[in-house]
Structure formats: structure tokens, C-alpha cells
Amino acid sequence: MQDLVKEIVRGCMDSSSLDLQPDTDLWSAGITSMQVVRVMIAIEEEFEIELPEEALTRETFSSVQAITQAVRDLTGAPCVTETAA
Amino acid sequence: MPGVRDLPSTSTRNGGAHSPREASAILAENAVRADRQASFPAESVAALHHAGLLNAACPTDYHGLGCTLEDLIQIGIELGRGCGSTAMIWAMHQVQVACLVRHGGGKVLDLLPSIVTGGTLVASVTSERGIGGSLRTSSAAVVPDGDMVRLEKRAPTVSYGQQAGAFLITARRTADAPATDQVAVYAEADQTSLTPAGPEWNPMGMRGTCSPGFDVVATVPATHVLPVGFGEIAEATMVPLSHLLWTACWMGIATDAFRRAQSVVRQRTRSDGNHVEPRLAAAGAALAQTRALLTEAARRYQPIWTDPAALGAHGGPTLTLLLNDLKVLGSTSTVDVARSALEICGMAGYSEDGPVSVARHLRDLYSARLMIGNERLLSTNARLSLMKKV
Numbered sequence: 001m002q003d004l005v006k007e008i009v010r011g012c013m014d015s016s017s018l019d020l021q022p023d024t025d026l027w028s029a030g031i032t033s034m035q036v037v038r039v040m041i042a043i044e045e046e047f048e049i050e051l052p053e054e055a056l057t058r059e060t061f062s063s064v065q066a067i068t069q070a071v072r073d074l075t076g077a078p079c080v081t082e083t084a085a
Numbered sequence: 086m087p088g089v090r091d092l093p094s095t096s097t098r099n100g101g102a103h104s105p106r107e108a109s110a111i112l113a114e115n116a117v118r119a120d121r122q123a124s125f126p127a128e129s130v131a132a133l134h135h136a137g138l139l140n141a142a143c144p145t146d147y148h149g150l151g152c153t154l155e156d157l158i159q160i161g162i163e164l165g166r167g168c169g170s171t172a173m174i175w176a177m178h179q180v181q182v183a184c185l186v187r188h189g190g191g192k193v194l195d196l197l198p199s200i201v202t203g204g205t206l207v208a209s210v211t212s213e214r215g216i217g218g219s220l221r222t223s224s225a226a227v228v229p230d231g232d233m234v235r236l237e238k239r240a241p242t243v244s245y246g247q248q249a250g251a252f253l254i255t256a257r258r259t260a261d262a263p264a265t266d267q268v269a270v271y272a273e274a275d276q277t278s279l280t281p282a283g284p285e286w287n288p289m290g291m292r293g294t295c296s297p298g299f300d301v302v303a304t305v306p307a308t309h310v311l312p313v314g315f316g317e318i319a320e321a322t323m324v325p326l327s328h329l330l331w332t333a334c335w336m337g338i339a340t341d342a343f344r345r346a347q348s349v350v351r352q353r354t355r356s357d358g359n360h361v362e363p364r365l366a367a368a369g370a371a372l373a374q375t376r377a378l379l380t381e382a383a384r385r386y387q388p389i390w391t392d393p394a395a396l397g398a399h400g401g402p403t404l405t406l407l408l409n410d411l412k413v414l415g416s417t418s419t420v421d422v423a424r425s426a427l428e429i430c431g432m433a434g435y436s437e438d439g440p441v442s443v444a445r446h447l448r449d450l451y452s453a454r455l456m457i458g459n460e461r462l463l464s465t466n467a468r469l470s471l472m473k474k475v
Binding site for chain 1: 263265266314316317320396397398399400401402403405465468469471472474
């Protein structure tokens with residue numbers, strides 16, 4: 001799941017050169033409000049979920065890891081260790 | 086160059102500390118002159134300093150009043166009733182001081198007590214020629230020079246620039262950094278040169294803020310670069326506090342216009358017991374609506390105001406959406422209130438003179454939609470609305 005989230009984030013940030021790691025701070029990497037919107041929509045469509053308002057915080061979109069955790073919290077998917085692609 | 090540090094430390098009125106309402110009365114006494122002459126309201130700012138209100142947002146540990154958010158909003162409304170320009174100078178200064186206190190780091194914090202006790206005004210230098218009004222983008226860059234750093238910035242507007250004793254200037258972190266990788270740099274007036282650039286200051290309203298353009302050059306110790314990235318400063322402090330306090334000031338201006346219209350309607354009611362004025366009711370409702378959103382936005386921002394580290398858990402798109410809504414509503418509804426007041430007061434309201442004039446109120450309030458342009462905020466909110474859960 002984390003790898004899929006990572007590819008979604010990479011695609012939405014329009015930054016193929018970014019060295020995107022699961023814990024890369026997306027705010028420091030310059031993610032914009034429009035890109036956050038694109039990430040949220042893509043995540044909701046990909047995982048067929050709706051992120052509740054209380055999940056739409058700066059923290060949720062702070063890293064691939066944090067976004068993945070928010071998805072897991074909603075889907076009940078187990079938290080498994082994934083290798084970084 | 087006259088500075089606030091040179092102003093008399095005692096007021097001409099009571100010779101003692103003033104409540105916000107008393108200070109507002111002093112502001113009102115000087116408001117017409119500042120407006121007519123487009124001159125800095127020095128006596129009013131000195132009165133604020135004397136009352137301790139100049140550093141209302143600064144914690145008591147640094148000799149400020151340590152006011153709560155609600156206190157600050159109430160002060161903004163009260164000062165706005167007296168003089169829009171002075172109120173906005175007060176609000177902008179609160180924001181800069183709050184940025185320094187909350188994000189300044191050791192070296193800058195060491196300087197705070199002298200700023201506060203000396204009544205130094207801190208001005209912001211955020212906008213830049215060629216960038217437009219985008220707060221989060223800079224062209225100017227910090228250039229290291231030994232233990233010092235230097236930066237040059239062409240600012241289309243610096244409010245009370247010539248009267249400020251210090252500045253908070255945004256720039257790119259380095260000459261190689263992207264436009265959005267910004268830092269904030271604290272510079273005192275004697276470390277900064279301001280060369281007037283652009284047209285003479287002669288605007289429609291908010292004339293006392295004295296906000297012309299300058300070419301700014303600052304050379305400061307490297308420790309004056311705030312340790313936190315400007316993105317975080319903007320999101321945790323500068324933007325939310327600006328929108329809250331600006332809206333409070335605009336509400337104060339509109340409240341005074343409402344009060345003037347109310348006095349006219351009361352007079353008419355005395356001569357005609359059946360006289361009713363629905364526009365006054367609509368104006369009152371607009372004020373109440375704006376106040377309600379202001380209270381709600383303050384409530385949502387409160388955890389971050391209490392602790393900037395709460396930005397992660399409480400900041401983000403939904404708070405941005407709310408604060409942008411507040412700014413857009415506050416900047417337009419208050420004009421609507423003043424316009425209703427003008428219609429109610431008629432020619433006496435249209436006059437620049439007299440007890441029920443609302444001309445200055447309207448002119449001042451028309452600046453509100455330009456301060457971080459509403460179109461920009463609405464465009465951002467158009468995107469963020471795609472996230473809104475209703």
C-alpha cells in the first residue's frame with residue numbers, strides 16, 4: 001500500500017527528480033495546497049475511501065508514511081513493514 | 086528619519102495608562118489628520134505604547150501584555166472604531182512581534198525586551214516586485230558574508246516602513262534555493278537601508294499606514310535568520326493571526342460606521358415614531374455574521390496559538406479554508422455595512438466632515454479586499470473546496 005501511496009504522491013507533486021522516501025517531509029519538499037488536494041482525491045479514488053474532515057490535517061499529508069497510516073486507519077488494513085521502492 | 090522610538094513616552098491625554106477604549110478615543114482624535122495628510126499617526130501609536138497595547142500579543146515574560154486571542158480581537162475592534170490606519174498598524178505590528186516571539190530562536194529572542202520596552206514598531210517586508218502578492222514566494226535571497234548575511238529586496242509596499250524600528254523580511258534561504266524555500270530575517274532599522282521606490286504614497290484609504298514602496302538592503306548577523314522555515318512561520322502564526330486581527334480592525338471600522346448610521350436613525354425615530362430602517366437591521370446582521378465567523382476561526386486556531394507545535398495536528402487545508410473564508414467575508418461584509426451606513430446617513434454620510442461622515446470608513450475598508458487579494462484567496466479556496474466535507 002505504501003508503494004502505491006508513494007507513486008500517487010510522486011505523480012501529484014509533478015517532481016520526478018524528488019528523492020521521495022516514506023518519511024520525506026512533504027511540506028519541506030514544497031508540496032502545495034493544490035497538490036495536497038490532488039493527493040487527497042487520488043487517494044480517495046484509489047482506495048475507495050473518504051478521508052474524514054478530522055483527518056485533513058497538515059500532519060496527515062506530512063509524508064507518504066503518514067498518508068498510508070491514515071488510509072490504514074480507515075480501511076483497517078494491517079500495518080505491515082514494506083520495503084521502500 | 087523619525088522613528089517610533091523617538092516618540093514621547095507619555096500621552097497628551099491622561100498622563101497614564103489607557104484602556105483600549107480610552108486609547109481608541111485618542112486614535113479618533115488624530116484619525117482625520119492622519120487621513121487628510123496621509124501622515125503617520127505618531128501620537129496615536131505613542132498612546133498605544135504608553136497603554137502597553139503596542140505589545141499586547143507579546144507574552145509577559147518579554148514585558149508584553151500576554152493577551153489572549155479573544156483579548157486581541159476585542160482590542161482590534163476597539164481600535165478600529167477610533168482610526169482604521171492606526172488599528173491596522175497595531176495589528177500588523179502584533180503579527181510581526183508574535184512571529185519573533187514564537188519562531189525567533191535564542192539570539193532574536195534576546196532582542197525582544199528592548200523592542201517591547203522601547204516601543205519599537207516592527208514592519209514586515211514580504212511582498213516583492215515581480216512576484217506579486219504571493220507571500221510564499223521570494224526572488225530576493227539571503228547571501229552569506231562571513232558571520233553576516235545580506236539581502237536586497239524590491240518591496241512594492243512596506244507599511245509604516247519609515248517609522249519602523251525593525252523589520253521582518255522574507256527571502257529565499259540561499260541564492261540557489263527555489264522561490265518557495267524561504268526564511269524570515271530580522272533586521273533593525275540601523276542595519277537596513279530603505280530607498281523610496283515607486284509612486285508617492287497617496288492612496289484612497291488607510292492613508293495613515295504610510296505604505297509606499299522601498300528598495301530594501303539589510304546586512305545583519307547570520308543569527309538574525311529565524312531558525313524555522315518561513316513556510317511554518319506563515320502557517321502557524323503570520324497568516325492566521327493576520328486574518329484574525331485584520332478582520333477585527335475592519336469590524337471596528339464598520340462598527341463605528343454602523344454606530345453613526347444608528348444615531349441618524351434614532352434622530353429620525355424621535356421625529357417620526359413610525360420610522361423604520363431595514364438597512365440598519367441588515368448591517369447589524371452582517372456585523373454579527375462576521376463576528377461569529379471570527380470567533381469560530383479563532384477557536385479553531387487556538388491550539389496552534391497556544392503551541393505552534395500543534396500546527397501538524399490542527400493546521401492544514403481545512404483551517405486554511407476557514408481562515409481564507411474569514412478574510413474574504415470580513416473584507417467585503419464590512420464594506421457592505423459601511424455602504425449601508427452611507428445610504429442611511431445620506432449626504433451627511435458622504436461628506437468628509439461631520440459627526441455622521443462615513444467617507445473615511447468606506448475608503449479605509451476598500452483596502453481590505455486588496456490585502457492578500459481576495460481573488461487569490463478565492464482561487465486557493467476553489468481548490469481546497471474539493472476537499473471540503475459537507
